[in-house]
Amino acid sequence: MPHRELTHYAVSVVGADRPGIVAGVTGALFRLGCNIADSSCAMLAGEFAMILIVSHRKPFTKANLIEELKPVCERMAMTLSVRHLPLGEEDRKETPGEICQITVYGADQPGIVYRVTNTLATHQINIMDLQTKLAGTEQEPVYIMLLEAVLPDGLAPEEVEQLLNGLKQELQVEISVRIVTPVEL
Secondary structure, eight states: OOGGGEEEEEEEEEEEOOTTHHHHHHHHHHHHTOEEEEEEEEEETTEEEEEEEEEEESSOOHHHHHHHHHHHHHHTTOEEEEEEEOTTTTSOOOOOSOEEEEEEEEEOOTTHHHHHHHHHHHTTOEEEEEEEEEEEOSSSEEEEEEEEEEOOTTOOHHHHHHHHHHHHHHHTEEEEEEEOOOOOO
């Protein structure tokens, strides 16, 4: 299937978690003849969120997609968003540079995500994935944040750890940075 004959969309669905969300949304996409090129789904507290990059042969419109997905989402009380992706934006972008995992672990408090991600952004470190969760007890909550990031050329993981040392002290959290070596299949 030649690439230029396709049109691509980013579809996101968010709402209270329950069984059948993924099946309902992907069933509607299947009925339309859409292909799911990329996807991510997660349950956050009691909410479920999914984002999909879908493609379909031209001519096909955003209105076609919404018309089929809207009733499915309404039945499940989910919020739907659809965005057309201009040519070239649908391609998976390989970011040059070392991929590293940054782990933050400590007492829960406001500002951990902002302070860490702002420091990374200031140094042109691109976040590819970020996950957080609360563990521990209600009396002693522990905040865990895992980031996958791409380091710009010339920046070593040890330097990133040094950049985050001030936050480690201020927020009284543990922060570690390690290179994630890609595995060839």
